[in-house]
Amino acid sequence: MSTAISPLAPKTYPKMPAIEGVRMATAEAGIKYKGRTDLLVMVFDPDTSVAGVFTRSLCPSAPVDFCRQNLPAGKARVLVVNSGNANAFTGQKGRAATSATGKAAAKAAACSEGDVFLASTGVIGEPLDAGIFSHLLEGLVKEAQPDKWAEAACAIMTTDTYHKIATVTAKLGDVDVTINGIAKGAGMIAPDMATMLSFIATDAPIAAPVLQALLAKGTGKTFNAVTVDSDTSTSDTLLLFATGAAAKRGAPVISDVKDPRLSSFKRALDKILKSLALQVVRDGEGARKQIEIRVEGAKSSRSAKRVALSIANSPLVKTAVAGEDANWGRVVMAVGKAGEPADRDRLSIWFGDHRLAHEGERDPSYSEEAISAYMTRDEIVIRADLGIGRGKATVWTCDLTKEYVAINGDYRS
Amino acid sequence: MSTAISPLAPKTYPKMPAIEGVRMATAEAGIKYKGRTDLLVMVFDPDTSVAGVFTRSLCPSAPVDFCRQNLPAGKARVLVVNSGNANAFTGQKGRAATSATGKAAAKAAACSEGDVFLASTGVIGEPLDAGIFSHLLEGLVKEAQPDKWAEAACAIMTTDTYHKIATVTAKLGDVDVTINGIAKGAGMIAPDMATMLSFIATDAPIAAPVLQALLAKGTGKTFNAVTVDSDTSTSDTLLLFATGAAAKRGAPVISDVKDPRLSSFKRALDKILKSLALQVVRDGEGARKQIEIRVEGAKSSRSAKRVALSIANSPLVKTAVAGEDANWGRVVMAVGKAGEPADRDRLSIWFGDHRLAHEGERDPSYSEEAISAYMTRDEIVIRADLGIGRGKATVWTCDLTKEYVAINGDYRS
Structure with missing residues (x-):
C-alpha cells in the first residue's frame, strides 16, 4: 500500500470551529x-x-x-x-x-x-x-x-x-x-x-x-x-x-x-x-492530477452528465492525462460510447482554453506547444460541446496512474 | 509504447490454408x-x-x-x-x-x-x-x-x-x-x-x-x-x-x-x-492474465451479461487479479453496482473451483493457501451465482497492470 501523500493534498487546512452540540x-x-x-x-x-x-x-x-x-x-x-x-x-x-x-x-x-x-x-x-x-x-x-x-x-x-x-x-x-x-x-x-x-x-x-x-x-x-x-x-x-x-x-x-x-x-x-x-x-488512489469534465450542448442535463461520466470513467482518457497527453481523440471515443445523442460533426473539444477539435475535425489553429505546457498542470479541465442542445453537467475525476494499479493490486494482503 | 510480447501470446500458430477466391x-x-x-x-x-x-x-x-x-x-x-x-x-x-x-x-x-x-x-x-x-x-x-x-x-x-x-x-x-x-x-x-x-x-x-x-x-x-x-x-x-x-x-x-x-x-x-x-x-494492453467471468443464477441472460461486464470492467477486480489477490469482496461490489437484480444473501462466488463466498458470507472452509496457488495461473475463472434465476452469461477480460497505464499514457506522442 502506498504511503506517499497525494501531490494534490491541501497545502493548508482550515481551523475547524466547534459546532455546539x-x-x-x-x-x-x-x-x-x-x-x-x-x-x-x-x-x-x-x-x-x-x-x-x-x-x-x-x-x-x-x-x-x-x-x-x-x-x-x-x-x-x-x-x-x-x-x-x-x-x-x-x-x-x-x-x-x-x-x-x-x-x-x-x-x-x-x-x-x-x-x-x-x-x-x-x-x-x-x-x-x-x-x-x-x-x-x-x-x-x-x-x-x-x-x-x-x-x-x-x-x-x-x-x-x-x-x-x-x-x-x-x-x-x-x-x-x-x-x-x-x-x-x-x-x-x-x-x-x-x-x-x-x-x-x-x-x-x-x-x-x-x-x-x-x-x-x-x-x-x-x-x-x-x-x-x-x-x-x-x-x-x-x-x-x-x-x-x-x-x-x-x-x-x-x-x-x-x-x-x-x-x-x-x-x-x-x-x-x-x-x-x-x-x-x-486523493483518488494514485492520483496526480484533478480532471474537471464539463459537457455542454447536450440534449438534456441528464444526458450531459452521462456523457461527462463516460469521459471521466474512460481508462484511456485518464491514462492520457496521466501521461500529460492532450489526447482529445479519446474524448471523442468516450462521447461516442456514452450512447447519448451526439453528432460527430458538431462536436467541439477544449483542454483548458485550448480548442483542439471543432465541428468534427481537429482544430487546425491549436498550438501543440501551448497545449503541452497546459497538460503539465495538476488541474486539467476538459470541455466538450456536443452542439445539439442546452444540457450541461460538470463532473470531476483524477488521472489513472501506475500507482493506482500498485495500490489496488496489493490491498487485501 | 511497449514492445514486449504478451505472456499470453499463442505458443504456436496454425498453418493457414488458402481460401479459394x-x-x-x-x-x-x-x-x-x-x-x-x-x-x-x-x-x-x-x-x-x-x-x-x-x-x-x-x-x-x-x-x-x-x-x-x-x-x-x-x-x-x-x-x-x-x-x-x-x-x-x-x-x-x-x-x-x-x-x-x-x-x-x-x-x-x-x-x-x-x-x-x-x-x-x-x-x-x-x-x-x-x-x-x-x-x-x-x-x-x-x-x-x-x-x-x-x-x-x-x-x-x-x-x-x-x-x-x-x-x-x-x-x-x-x-x-x-x-x-x-x-x-x-x-x-x-x-x-x-x-x-x-x-x-x-x-x-x-x-x-x-x-x-x-x-x-x-x-x-x-x-x-x-x-x-x-x-x-x-x-x-x-x-x-x-x-x-x-x-x-x-x-x-x-x-x-x-x-x-x-x-x-x-x-x-x-x-x-x-x-x-x-x-x-x-493481447489486451499490459495483460498478464486472462479472466473468464461466468455469471449464473441471474434473472435473465441479459441481466447475467450486464453483471458479468460490471465485474469484467471493474478496475478494482482487474487490479486485484493483476496482484494475484482473490479479492472476492470486489466481485461483490461489482455485482452490487451493476444495478441488476441481486440478493446479497444468496450470492456465491468461486475463483476457479474454490468457493470463497456462499449465501452472503465468506465461505469458512476455503483454503487461503490453495487459492493463492490458483491465483498465480495465467487463466483465472471467476464465477458468481446470483441464486435468483436461471440466466447465465460468460465474458472475458484481462487484468489491469501498470503496463496498461504505461502504454496508454504515452501513445499519441
Whole structure:
C-alpha cells in the first residue's frame, strides 16, 4: 500500500470551529491497522436531526442497512465509525455486529438504538468482531470533545493519503451558523455515491425532512458528480446532522424546504459538499492530477452528465492525462460510447482554453506547444460541446496512474 | 509504447490454408510506422458476399460510415485496411479520404465503388492523407496471393504485441469448407464491438443475408463478450466474406438461415469468432492474465451479461487479479453496482473451483493457501451465482497492470 501523500493534498487546512452540540472522540481499537486511530464516536445533543444518502449498490454493507432503518425517524444521538473493516458481505454475522454495536452505543450515549448511526470502511467480506471495540464506546462518549474534527477525519481513513475536512458559515435569519464536515475516499469512488464516508454537522435548527431534501439535492452536483474509478462501494454513506443549537442564539427553526431564509444555508451546504467531494477526488488512489469534465450542448442535463461520466470513467482518457497527453481523440471515443445523442460533426473539444477539435475535425489553429505546457498542470479541465442542445453537467475525476494499479493490486494482503 | 510480447501470446500458430477466391498483399506505406507493413489489400473473386458488424459508437470513423453504406448490397471485391491512422473524427477530410481510397481501390480491382470495403486503425483525429497509399493499390491488387494470412494479420496491428490468426474447417453438405480469420486489438476493446478490426473469409457459398444473420448471432457470445478496458473504439469493424468457391466442388448454395445444412458451418464460425476474440483479450494492453467471468443464477441472460461486464470492467477486480489477490469482496461490489437484480444473501462466488463466498458470507472452509496457488495461473475463472434465476452469461477480460497505464499514457506522442 502506498504511503506517499497525494501531490494534490491541501497545502493548508482550515481551523475547524466547534459546532455546539457535537462532541467527538477517537481510539486505537486495533481492528486492522496498528499504531493509528480506527474508531470514531460522534455524540450529538438531544433533538439533533439527521439526513442521509447511501450507496445505490444492491449489495450494501450491514451498517448501511442499519442506518437506512433508523433514518426515517430523523433523530440522531451518536455516530460510531470504524475503519479497517467494511462489515460488508458478512451476512448474519454482519447484522449481529451492527446490532451489538448499536446496543453498546445506545447504552453509552443513554439513548435509544434508533438514535444510533453506524458506518464501517475497509475490507469487504471479513466478519467484523464488534467485541474488539464495543467496550470502548462508553469511555469515548464520556471523553468526547467539540474540537476533535481533524482527529475524527484521521480515524476514518483507509487508503486516503491525507485527512479531509471543511468548514463554512452561513446566515440563518440574522444568525451565523456553522457547517463542518469530514470525508474519506479513496478508491471505489463513483456515483452513486461518490464518497465512501462523509459526515457533516451544523448547529442550524433545521427539521429532518428539510435537511434530507437539501442533502439529496446538494449531492447531485457534488458527491454524485465525482468518480475515481467507476467502482461503487457497498458502504458509501453521507450523513448530515443538525443540532439546532443556534436556535438559542436566535436562529429561526426551519421546517419548510421552501423557506426563503434557507438560501444562504443551501449555498454553504453545497459549498462544503463540493469541497469534501473534490478532496476525495484529489486523493483518488494514485492520483496526480484533478480532471474537471464539463459537457455542454447536450440534449438534456441528464444526458450531459452521462456523457461527462463516460469521459471521466474512460481508462484511456485518464491514462492520457496521466501521461500529460492532450489526447482529445479519446474524448471523442468516450462521447461516442456514452450512447447519448451526439453528432460527430458538431462536436467541439477544449483542454483548458485550448480548442483542439471543432465541428468534427481537429482544430487546425491549436498550438501543440501551448497545449503541452497546459497538460503539465495538476488541474486539467476538459470541455466538450456536443452542439445539439442546452444540457450541461460538470463532473470531476483524477488521472489513472501506475500507482493506482500498485495500490489496488496489493490491498487485501 | 511497449514492445514486449504478451505472456499470453499463442505458443504456436496454425498453418493457414488458402481460401479459394481470396488473395492478399501488404505494403510499407509509411502512414505512421516505420520499418513495418501498414497497408493490407484483400481481393475477392466476383460474387463474393459480405456481412459486417460495426462499433455502436455514435462518433464512428469515416471508414465505418463508408462500409455501412456499401454493406446492404452484400457484395465485396476488395478490402483496404491501413494501420497507424484511424481516420476517425476527421470530418469532411475523413470522408474525402475514404472517397479517394474507394475510388482508387475500385479502379485497382476493376470493380464498382460499392464493392469496396475500408478500415483504418490508429490515432483518432489526425487527417489521413489517402495520397500516401492510394497509388500503391493497383500494384498490390496485382501481386496479391492466397497464402498471405499471417502477413495480412501483421499489417493491421497497432499496439498488438502479436498477430492474431485462426482457421477452422466445416462441412457444408458433404463438402469441406474453410474459414480463415485475422484480428487486431488491443486497447479500446469493449462491447460493442469488442475488436477494433477483424476480417474473416470462407469459400462457402452463403448468401449475404444469411451470412449477416450468422455473424450477428455469433458475435453476441464472442466479440461482444470481451472487454479490455470498457472503452469502445470509433472504428470497430468485423467483416465476413464468402467467396462461394466451394460451390464448384459441390457445396450447396445456402440462401436460407434456417437451412439445416448450416449447422456445422455455424459451429465453425462461432469457434473462429471466439478464438479471435480471445486472442484480442489475451493481447489486451499490459495483460498478464486472462479472466473468464461466468455469471449464473441471474434473472435473465441479459441481466447475467450486464453483471458479468460490471465485474469484467471493474478496475478494482482487474487490479486485484493483476496482484494475484482473490479479492472476492470486489466481485461483490461489482455485482452490487451493476444495478441488476441481486440478493446479497444468496450470492456465491468461486475463483476457479474454490468457493470463497456462499449465501452472503465468506465461505469458512476455503483454503487461503490453495487459492493463492490458483491465483498465480495465467487463466483465472471467476464465477458468481446470483441464486435468483436461471440466466447465465460468460465474458472475458484481462487484468489491469501498470503496463496498461504505461502504454496508454504515452501513445499519441
